[in-house]
């Protein structure tokens with residue numbers, strides 16, 4: 001069973017200033033929105049009316065950062081509006097869906113609702129929706145950054161040389177040089193050296 005968050009909490013999952021516009025979509029199309037709380041690789045999904053009383057249903061992963069949450073929700077709403085126009089006659093992420101997604105995104109750019117790097121990546125996706133797979137990868141990468149930064153999560157490779165970081169168990173290390181494929185890092189307290197994978201997740205420490 002999916003754990004659900006109450007819908008009135010929706011605003012807290014969204015970037016500031018976007019709630020009203022989002023609610024307009026949800027009420028216009030009478031969407032049953034589910035915010036899942038479990039950590040899973042599924043970002044969101046859309047199910048069309050089943051003809052037996054169930055209407056449009058969208059679920060979005062509530063562990064996403066605000067920008068990923070918004071864009072995932074808009075992605076699913078684009079599936080909804082595409083379904084309304086074309087039913088099942090078009091490909092899931094075909095040119096019709098891209099057109100819908102682009103059109104929906106227009107309402108969220110140029111209003112300082114998104115940080116500049118996200119805005120830029122969104123505009124790139126909109127400018128070239130027909131070939132958006134590369135642009136979307138870029139968008140995903142930009143968004144992913146906010147996931148880690150949300151909780152001060154970084155990869156060891158993102159810590160500057162000589163910079164301090166903390167592991168989950170609270171130990172503090174100073175990043176050293178890359179040796180073959182691992183970073184040599186010194187534990188500050190014990191002055192012992194350890195090897196870390198470049199993509200080991202750590203927290204940055206400002207100063208001791």
Ligand SMILES: [Zn+2]
Nearest residue numbers: 075079092093
């Ligand atoms: Zn999709």
